[in-house]
Amino acid sequence: EIVMTQSPATLSVSPGERATLSCRASQSVSSNLAWYQQKPGQAPRLLIYGASTRATGIPARFSGSGSGTEFTLTISSLQSEDFAVYYCQQYNNWPSCSFGQGTKLEIK
Amino acid sequence: QLQLQESGPGLVKPSETLSLTCTVSGGSISSSSYYWGWIRQPPGKGLEWIGSIYYSGSTYYNPSLKSRVTISVDTSKNQFSLKLSSVTAADTAVYYCARHHHVPLMDVWGKGTTVTVSS
Numbered sequence: 001e002i003v004m005t006q007s008p009a010t011l012s013v014s015p016g017e018r019a020t021l022s023c024r025a026s027q028s029v030s031s032n033l034a035w036y037q038q039k040p041g042q043a044p045r046l047l048i049y050g051a052s053t054r055a056t057g058i059p060a061r062f063s064g065s066g067s068g069t070e071f072t073l074t075i076s077s078l079q080s081e082d083f084a085v086y087y088c089q090q091y092n093n094w095p096s097c098s099f100g101q102g103t104k105l106e107i108k
Numbered sequence: 109q110l111q112l113q114e115s116g117p118g119l120v121k122p123s124e125t126l127s128l129t130c131t132v133s134g135g136s137i138s139s140s141s142y143y144w145g146w147i148r149q150p151p152g153k154g155l156e157w158i159g160s161i162y163y164s165g166s167t168y169y170n171p172s173l174k175s176r177v178t179i180s181v182d183t184s185k186n187q188f189s190l191k192l193s194s195v196t197a198a199d200t201a202v203y204y205c206a207r208h209h210h211v212p213l214m215d216v217w218g219k220g221t222t223v224t225v226s227s
Contacts (some may be wrong), residue, residue, distance in 0.1 A: 001171070008215055034213055036155075043217035054202065055215065087155055089212075095168035095214045101153040 002090050006100035012108040015078050019080055021073040021103045022090035025070035035064055035073045038102075039084045047086075048073065075105075082108050111134040112205050112218035120199075120225050130205030130218060137186045138163040145180060146190045148201040149220075156201075157212065161188055162200040195225045206211050 013019045014035055023033065028029040031051040036044035046055045048064035061076040078099060088100040130144065135161035137144060145160035159169040159174060161179045169177050173192070181188040202222050204213035 011140050033212070043206075043220055044214070045213050045217075046213060049213045054215075089155075091213070092212045095160070096171060097193050099157070101154045102168075 001096075002029060002093055003050075004088055004090055004098055004100035006086075006088055007016075008103060009101075009106045010106060012106050013078055014108045015080060017078055018076055019074075019075040019082075019105055021086055021105070023073070023100050025069045025071075025090055028068045029090040029092035031067050032094075033061075033064075033066070033071050033091060034089045034091065036087045036089065037082075037084050038087065043046040044087060046083050080093045080107075110207065110216050111206065112113050112216060114203060114205050114218045115223040116221060116223070118128065118222055118224060120195055120223060122196055122225055123194055126190070126195050126199060126203075126223055126225070128190045128203055128221065132186045132188075132190050132207075133190075137181065138183050138186065141209065143210065143212070144181065144188045145206050145208055145212060145214065146203045146211070147206055147214065148199075148218075149204070150198070150201045158190065159193075160201075160212065197225050199223070200225045 005024045007022045008047045033051045035048040036042040052064045085102045091097040111133045120126045125226040136224045143160045146158040148200045176193045178191040204220045207216040207219045208214045
């Protein structure tokens, strides 16, 4: 089983600033890494796949990077609607996949 | 516009079987481009993939749940279903159905349904 570990658990950032979220895999997942955003009471939304490709309709302020075991999601200039919980997901060992425990991005 | 809607009992007794259905509208579940999956989220916790199915009936399950999970598809009704047996309180969660590609990138989700396991 591939374990995904996200850090920090909670990140406090002011609107307009940059946020950097991390995700680490217990073994290499190549670039088979996705990021999701989840707001309270809503289903998750796919943001990034292939470690760095934005999904349809995702603003350019969201970017992903990394490969192997270390990955980063960067939000360049935080908007009010970006405060949410973010999950990484590996799908390198499909037909299985696993999610990280999430990072809560809150307003500072 | 493709929409997914979960349905089923909100309360299940311990040791019984949880049964949920996902109804797909605005598109065909028989598309060769997609798989259909179940994901759950315990209260205040993260996401857990339960399993997925292709319209042909091929299934893929989370190894940690495989012994208790059955996912099936009914193409005539444009629905797929989840059965989870021998439930305990640890199975209490919001259950989501979702569409994904040939790798599990879930791009369309249902709103989720809360299932509580309690006597």
